[in-house]
Amino acid sequence: MNISKTFLVATTMVTLLASTASGADKLVVAIYKSGTQQYFLDQAAGFTKAAEELGYKAQIINVELDANLAISAVSDAIAAGAKGIGLTAPDQAMGAAAAAAAAKAGIPLIATDDPLKDSDGKPVPFAGFDGVAMGTKVGERAGDLLKQSGWLGGTKYGILSINLDTLSVCNDRTDAAKAQLLAAGSTEANVIPVSYDGTTDVALSASGPVITANPDVAKWVVVSCNDEGVLGGVNALKNAGFSASDVIAVGLGAYEACRPWKEGIETGFKAALYISGTDVGDAAARALIKSIETGEPLPEKTVANTTIVDPTSYANIMPCK
Incomplete structure (x- = not known):
């Protein structure tokens, strides 16, 4: 602080x-x-x-x-x-x-x-909120979008799972989201964990090196504990040169996701779980x-x-x- x-x-x-x-x-x-x-x-x-x-x-x-x-x-x-x-x-x-x-x-x-x-x-x-139920909804939508994308057919893709490991509700959310992505046809090998502190800035700075370390990954799915985590991942991918069409990001909160939607700006945020x-x-x-x-x-x-x-x-x- x-x-x-x-x-x-x-x-x-x-x-x-x-x-x-x-x-x-x-x-x-x-x-x-x-x-x-x-x-x-x-x-x-x-x-x-x-x-x-x-x-x-x-x-x-x-x-x-x-x-x-x-x-x-x-x-x-x-x-x-x-x-x-x-x-x-x-x-x-x-x-x-x-x-x-x-x-x-x-x-x-x-x-x-x-x-x-x-x-x-x-x-x-x-x-x-029920963390498992929240993560399940996020993962279900991300899994549906992944199947619709065609990436499961051979495209080299990765899943940024951005998590606050020391917080049980965060583990509940990201574990449940990952389970749904695996059920949709992904594999553990595609899941790349990123640790952060719940803030956008740290999600951004932590995601950057992970993206750089995986130069063969052409497309990315992004899930996290909250909208800030997803936003950090989306921004890191943008900084690395990925276009919005290369990213399937599903937020958790929707208060960050809705801003580019409202302004008509292309974004990796394809959906989000709205929590009030x-x-x-x-x-x-x-x-x-x-x-x-x-x-x-x-x-x-x-x-x-x-x-x-x-x-x-x-x-x-x-x-x-």
Whole structure:
């Protein structure tokens, strides 16, 4: 994290403590990793809107990819009098500490997007998506496009599988996508793994050397844990001289994929799985506040729906910012 982002997070925490003295009894806090990504901006908006509709004040904290800041944010939220916390953790290993802090304070904690476990290994209540189902839909569409392309008939192609290996939900997504591509007729030899940190820049820089190291590959399929990963792979292929027709990229999120579609720009993005961060934020806030108001435990799992979109269908299904 750079200095400006650290300052922004620290300032947000100070503001949280200073601004809630008169309304702490109606405060819920959402803490997000990578909070400047569009998906998490949408989720924060959904969380805030739902909380306000239910008469609560929402505070959003972005901790980027810093687990230490996330732990501090949990402590600061509790100190500010938060009655419930939503957390998309930068590191799933912090689940036990966050769950223990919330339990000690006697407030509900809901994990968003990335599942967490407490110190006993029990799942923290969760709101988000089913990673295996998401990856399966991505892989099914990528597999269909691969079969339609004719590349299975002898063209030398590769599959960039861009993954955040340390995050279980990412492994769920890319493993499921790969399984569907294999079912479509591909082979393990075609799958070329790329490791990244969830951001476009690192996906781009990590993919470049892999592409260069495989000069005999004429066509590429790209799948990843999120739209940022796919975008990084697509940009790396463009930089290496591959045209949009040489690439079958299926995004996961659709918020990056839809931008070239909206502008009518040729792109390797042929489809994407639309996931609504707004819906997850809304569900998390409503679940938290229901638990606060009734004293009932949070549901173990709240799963949101997903939809495959492409350049011909996205405008009828999703906003594109």
